[in-house]
Amino acid sequence: MAPSIETIGLTKRFGPFTALDNLNLKLEGSKCVGFLGPNGAGKTTTLKLLTDMIFPTSGDARVNGVSVRERRKEALADTGVLIETPEIYPSLTPTEALEMVADLRGVPAAERQDRIRTVLGEVKMTDWADQRVGRMSKGMKQRINIAAALVHDPSVLMLDEPSTGLDPRGMAEVRTIVRDLKQSRRLIFLSSHILSEVVDVCDEVALIDRGKLLFYDTLENVTARFSGGFTSVDVAFARPLAPEDVAQKIGTLPGVAGVQTLDPKRVRVRLNGGVEAQERLLEALAGLHLGAISIADSGSALEEIYLSQISRGD
Amino acid sequence: MAAEVGAARSVARKVPESFEQVTKLARYQLREYVRSRRFVALLVIVIAIGAILTVVLAHFRGLLVSDTAAFYGSFWGGAVDLIIILSAVFFGGDAIAGEFQNKTGYFLMGLPIRRGAVYAGKFLAAFLASVAILLIYLAILLLNGIYYFHANAFPWQLGVALVLALVYLAAVMGATFFFSSLFKISAYGFVLTAILFLFGFSLLADVATDLVKIEPWMIISYAESTIGSVFATNPNWGFTGVQTVAPIVGASWSAGIGEGIVIMIGYFLISALGGLWLFEREEFS
Numbered sequence: 001m002a003p004s005i006e007t008i009g010l011t012k013r014f015g016p017f018t019a020l021d022n023l024n025l026k027l028e029g030s031k032c033v034g035f036l037g038p039n040g041a042g043k044t045t046t047l048k049l050l051t052d053m054i055f056p057t058s059g060d061a062r063v064n065g066v067s068v069r070e071r072r073k074e075a076l077a078d079t080g081v082l083i084e085t086p087e088i089y090p091s092l093t094p095t096e097a098l099e100m101v102a103d104l105r106g107v108p109a110a111e112r113q114d115r116i117r118t119v120l121g122e123v124k125m126t127d128w129a130d131q132r133v134g135r136m137s138k139g140m141k142q143r144i145n146i147a148a149a150l151v152h153d154p155s156v157l158m159l160d161e162p163s164t165g166l167d168p169r170g171m172a173e174v175r176t177i178v179r180d181l182k183q184s185r186r187l188i189f190l191s192s193h194i195l196s197e198v199v200d201v202c203d204e205v206a207l208i209d210r211g212k213l214l215f216y217d218t219l220e221n222v223t224a225r226f227s228g229g230f231t232s233v234d235v236a237f238a239r240p241l242a243p244e245d246v247a248q249k250i251g252t253l254p255g256v257a258g259v260q261t262l263d264p265k266r267v268r269v270r271l272n273g274g275v276e277a278q279e280r281l282l283e284a285l286a287g288l289h290l291g292a293i294s295i296a297d298s299g300s301a302l303e304e305i306y307l308s309q310i311s312r313g314d
Numbered sequence: 315m316a317a318e319v320g321a322a323r324s325v326a327r328k329v330p331e332s333f334e335q336v337t338k339l340a341r342y343q344l345r346e347y348v349r350s351r352r353f354v355a356l357l358v359i360v361i362a363i364g365a366i367l368t369v370v371l372a373h374f375r376g377l378l379v380s381d382t383a384a385f386y387g388s389f390w391g392g393a394v395d396l397i398i399i400l401s402a403v404f405f406g407g408d409a410i411a412g413e414f415q416n417k418t419g420y421f422l423m424g425l426p427i428r429r430g431a432v433y434a435g436k437f438l439a440a441f442l443a444s445v446a447i448l449l450i451y452l453a454i455l456l457l458n459g460i461y462y463f464h465a466n467a468f469p470w471q472l473g474v475a476l477v478l479a480l481v482y483l484a485a486v487m488g489a490t491f492f493f494s495s496l497f498k499i500s501a502y503g504f505v506l507t508a509i510l511f512l513f514g515f516s517l518l519a520d521v522a523t524d525l526v527k528i529e530p531w532m533i534i535s536y537a538e539s540t541i542g543s544v545f546a547t548n549p550n551w552g553f554t555g556v557q558t559v560a561p562i563v564g565a566s567w568s569a570g571i572g573e574g575i576v577i578m579i580g581y582f583l584i585s586a587l588g589g590l591w592l593f594e595r596e597e598f599s
Contacts, residue, residue: 072428092346148421
């Protein structure tokens with residue numbers, strides 16, 4: 001069975017600048033793959049090559065086993081795409097814009113209106129379904145773009161920084177949408193430079209920098225491979241901590257490799273070990289009576305890996 | 315598993331054939347054009363021209379409406395080229411460049427549709443929007459014609475002139491799409507098309523006839539003159555004699571209907587296909 005997304009020696013040069021360098025990536029199965037990298041790393045270039053918006057200097061991009069360069073129509077038939085905050089024809093309403101997409105994609109007329117209503121509901125645009133797109137904010141347009149990528153219920157979804165232009169609430173809603181989409185059987189390829197977004201919704205992560213793929217693996221494997229067996233947790237306290245309590249009491253607990261004060265009532269603890277180390281820390285903190293009220297994974301592991309891998313290339 | 319799901323959905327949702335996609339895209343694009351300010355602006359211009367025509371006719375009735383051929387020769391043959399050029403520029407000027415400049419192309423190009431189908435769909439929509447504008451002008455003209463000539467308001471030349479106008483529109487639209495594909499900035503296409511068709515080609519035709527003294531068959535404005543000359547009582551096609559405008563001694567040619575159509579179709583094919591060739595190779599980078 002052909003992979004949902006496959007790049008074979010995919011290279012793109014713009015004059016002397018190499019935007020993507022021999023990318024070999026094979027994504028299959030039903031999951032969300034985060035495509036991480038700083039600005040200019042080659043994320044959008046990869047997605048544009050996968051959708052035939054730009055053409056490879058060498059190599060091939062395939063979707064569902066079909067080369068997008070050779071047979072773009074067939075390759076993109078079962079793919080939902082959102083790249084670079086597209087503009088929609090301003091005189092059309094969201095319903096009309098989605099009708100156009102559904103019509104061009106061959107969604108049968110009998111189910112078209114149902115699908116449009118469903119996806120507009122998913123992106124919370126039902127109330128604006130019949131307003132002209134030209135009068136809408138960037139965030140609202142982006143929601144319609146997401147709806148357009150979903151209207152035909154694709155098996156492969158490529159999203160390029162989908163929360164761009166959205167307010168914090170909109171960003172959270174996009175994450176919820178993507179998480180819900182994972183429950184349907186499909187591959188989601190999510191390009192982002194927002195680490196928390198990737199940690200929140202993705203199962204696997206591919207890190208790219210300066211056009212080169214640095215790694216591609218599950219989040220757990222990546223964390224285990226690059227963190228050297230350490231985990232980080234954020235601990236919140238009911239009252240401010242004295243500096244000596246941080247250094248002498250928390251810093252000397254068994255399994256603690258380091259403590260960083262985030263604010264007077266919060267510290268980030270680096271632990272030597274995984275879940276067991278967290279369990280021991282929780283018990284020890286309770287015994288110290290410092291007013292610990294919560295402990296949570298800091299989510300910083302991927303950030304540390306990201307920064308170390310990206311800075312290595314500097 | 316995803317590929318299995320994909321295969322199953324592909325069966326259920328067959329992407330329409332390219333020709334069908336052209337007509338579907340044209341329908342939505344036409345809706346966009348008809349609702350746009352540029353359509354309203356053109357409508358105002360055409361209605362204004364029609365209103366001026368009506369007032370002038372009413373005032374100089376005896377001088378201007380001697381017979382139907384002269385009437386349509388003046389007011390269709392003499393004005394329709396301007397309306398065609400404006401329509402082509404308004405609807406086609408940013409048809410392709412705008413996809414890049416306004417980023418609407420990112421909405422379309424992620425769909426399973428060939429670039430050729432996008433190009434053709436947009437061309438068809440721009441052409442039909444322009445035809446709508448032409449028909450409005452024609453309606454105003456016909457109302458005047460019926461008022462002055464009653465049952466004689468429909469000379470056979472009008473049908474030929476209408477066909478010639480549509481072929482000319484296709485040629486101008488083709489050139490507009492070519493320039494729109496050539497640049498990623500809409501304004502360049504607008505300006506270049508307007509300059510060329512309003513002044514440039516006429517100037518070149520004059521240079522060809524007056525200075526080089528050859529038949530300007532390669533210039534589209536030469537072919538366009540058939541839209542008016544078809545109404546002439548005794549049309550004189552081909553070499554029509556020597557014209558002297560001191561100190562220049564030039565020659566004069568008049569294109570025949572068949573020749574005009576061939577030239578216009580030639581322009582349409584070369585420019586439209588050239589534009590498509592460019593669009594097929596243009597990257598959304």
